[in-house]
Amino acid sequence: MGKFQTDHFSLFIAEISANKQSHVVACIGLTFQQNTVEIGTFCVNSDWQNQGIGKQVLEWAEKKALEIFPTLTCYEMFVLDARTELIQYYERCGYSKTACIESYPIHANVGQPLINLQLQHMTKPVIKKT
Template sequence: MNPALHLAHATSDDTTRLARHVNAAYRGDTARQGWTTESDLLDGQRIDEAGVADMLALPGAAMLLALNDKGELLGSFHAQVKGSVVYLGMLAVTPTLQTQGVGKFLLEAAENYGRQHGCTVSKMTVISVRAELIAYYERRGYHLTGATEPFPTDPRYGIPKQPLVLLVLEKALG
């Protein structure tokens, strides 16, 4: 892992750069430079500035940022505490930096965020056809619960190119 990573919490001043960062990590030609692209699954954007602002305003929520020594945004991850569960979502790492420990750094930070707020379970959803991403989380202690959720139909989160469903993964936090 890159020892120069620093953790920060996003504020409302970060909405523009976060929307740009997340969209570059998930969609389009830029996203194809990494292994976690959704470009073949969805058209359109992943999120807009209003969506980022909405996520930042959720009760118990934090958008965790991985920054380098220059303050450049390398990755982000949303965490929201709901009772004893921390819900994680929208892990976004600069495509050219994927496989260099930024995602692992943010996953550990998000789980710690949950622990600090008394959570005993970490929960997330992953698009069912993303086998490589599911395997990534399984290597980090997550397991498929057997539960599914419908993929959002709001086009501001993307337009599916095929039918999609979300699989629920969980991990006990110790």
């Protein structure tokens, strides 16, 4: 995994080497806030989807977050509410929807959606293995 880091944020890039070439297959970001980590900037290259890579990267990121910040109590993320398949995927990975729904961040200069979008907050408690 490659890495870009600032004070409270780390972005990890997953690459696969084949035929003397390196291919970016996924990325995932960790933003630390008090005793939580927000998981975002998570994507898997479309050529590599549905092969279990996303699950491996998410599990790796959760473990890495705990290594970086051992007192973590919660993983969290925000998912576009229109992406019901992603919400269901994260639920299968142990995340739960919360009552918190935020407006799409148009002010953050991330684009103007063509449909009404909101961000569904999801959390997963950190379970520390003894």
